[in-house]
Amino acid sequence: MSEQDVKAEIEKCVNMSAPGPHVFLLVIRLGVRFTDEEKNTVKWIQKNFGEEAAHYTIVLFTHADELVDLSLNEYIRENIEIQTLVIDCGGRFHSFNNQDMENCNQVTELTRKIEEMVRINRGKHYTNEMYKQAQKNNEQDEHYNTNTTLSIILVNGGEGGDRGDGGGGGGDLRIVLLGITGSGKSSTGNIIIGSFKFKRGISSMSVTKHCERHETTVEGRHISVIDTPGLYGTTMSEEQLKNEIVKCVYMSAPGPPVFLLVIRLGVRFTHEEKNTVKWIQKNFGEEAVRHTIILFTHADQLKGKPLDLYISESNALQALVNECGGRYHSFNNKNMEKRSQVTELLEKTDRMVGINGGQHYTIPMFKQxxxxxxxxxxxxxxxxxxxxxxxxxxxxxxxxxxxxxxxxxxxxxxxxxxxxxxxxxxxxxxxxxxxxxx
Incomplete structure (x- = not known):
């Protein structure tokens, strides 16, 4: 089919699902070579359906029976390109065993994951208006690329490029740390900064009493980290905590591209931690979850157990990760000098910002x-x-x-x-x- 024919069929599929689909299933076959075309499918979806489409996409792996010696989680973890594809889709994936097509449970589980995604999207679905906007953007891009090539070269040739975009393309990045008392927020800030700027301590009460901001440069990139008082384990009144929340948002003006929800591994997963996403949604608004990544500290406590396996063994922990779009990362606190764990976190943050269309959490969202x-x-x-x-x-x-x-x-x-x-x-x-x- 020609490109024009494909475009016509795409338009037809959108109209057939009017008023718009709740989910796109991106189907990938296991057991065969992962092609260059498949690597670029998310970019293709974003180009043809718009950036918003990634919020409504789940990767569906077929022929899971081909994975003889590996679990699907292990298979994804060992292939960085497939892992990137899954992360681009918010960490959402499922698999079908084609040798057991009568197994209705795999369909039931897929339906559950779709409903969970729809809930995170607050019941919204992809719309015909989003599709029309994507097509309009494509036409504008084609016109822009045809007529302003010289301008693009001149703009991109400027020293340093755009460093004020708040994330996503290597620009300035502002990170807000959230978590209960003792989760390791201050240590996380120190690992990112690369020095002991944030005050640490082992205590049942929050060591951080006020919002603190420190800055660093990572690979030529300006990074600001804002630490906040611990939730639930503080002597502060509700009004004082609210004032600090306000302060942390304004310290990250015009708004943070990412909230890091810090969870400590190796200790009991508390009732308060289970409700941290609800706390974020209440105090920062529903939109804040789209800008949130869970950061697990003290990964050294797992003693070799894969993090994804650890998460899958706890329904409550898995639910928390799902609420944050499947986005998570871990820090090894025994190896704080390991800068690759920071670089990888920044890469995951950039991918999330890209999925969010380059947008960050804003002060108007907070006010609302x-x-x-x-x-x-x-x-x-x-x-x-x-x-x-x-x-x-x-x-x-x-x-x-x-x-x-x-x-x-x-x-x-x-x-x-x-x-x-x-x-x-x-x-x-x-x-x-x-x-x-x-």
Missing amino acids: AQEKIEREAFQQKVTDFGKTALTVAGGVALAAAGPAVVALGKAAAKAFVAPGAVKTLLTGATAAASLNIY
């Missing part, structure tokens, strides 16, 4: 999240006040009617508690509520 918290707090206050008013009004009505009920006896009790009296009391309580709230 805080406004939502205030609205919900206000609504809860109204609800609680209403319940109190009803309780008080009901108690007054019954107290007033009590002696008469005793005198008249049980037969007349229902008739005596006049609905009008209760209604009058409730009206007064409602008016009082209006005055107190506003």
Whole structure:
């Protein structure tokens, strides 16, 4: 088929799935050579369907029966190109055993993974509008490439290039560290910076009391790291913690491309850690999860066990990783001088930023999240006040009617508690509520 014919078929497939598909399954066959064309399929999808399409894509490996001596996780881990492909799709993948096609469980499991992805995407699906925008961008790119080749060469030839994009193409990168007390946030910051700038300590209470920012240069690239007070294990009041959250966002202005959710390995996975993604969503907004990577510290505690195997053995830990789009990395705290673990983290961050269309988390997103918290707090206050008013009004009505009920006896009790009296009391309580709230 010609390129024009392929384009026509693509348009047809989008229209056939109107109002738009919830998922693209990128099908890769196992047991055969991984071709150059397959390596570039994500770029092809992004070009033809737009950057947003990667948010709705799961890699489906067929012929899993061909993997005789390896698990699928091991196979992916041993092939850097396939691993890159999976990461480009948010770490989402599944496999089918073609020798066991009657096994409905593999379809059920795929459906579960699709539903999980849809939930992370907040129920949204890929739309015809996204496709039209992608085609429009392609036309503009073709026009731009045809008419402004000289300009491109001149811009890219400038010294240093663009260092203010916040991530994704080797520009400046701002990293915010989040995690419970004792997870190893400060040590993580020191590993990234390459020196002991952040204060560390072994304590049940947070060593970091205020947001701190330190900077470094990695392979000619300016990196800023912002450490935050530990969640749940701090003497700070909720208001003080909120103020530090505000500070960390503004210290990373115009906003961080990445939040590193730091989890310590080798210790019990706590109830608080299980709820850290919900905490991030509540305080930074739903969008923040798209900019989050889980960073496991103390990987040396695994004593040779593969990290992906360790994750798969814990449903709670696997769920946490899934909520962050399958993105994770680890640091070996016994080998803090190993710079390759930092370089690899930056590469994963760049891929995530690329999937996010080069966008970073922004201060307007944070403000929107805080406004939502205030609205919900206000609504809860109204609800609680209403319940109190009803309780008080009901108690007054019954107290007033009590002696008469005793005198008249049980037969007349229902008739005596006049609905009008209760209604009058409730009206007064409602008016009082209006005055107190506003």
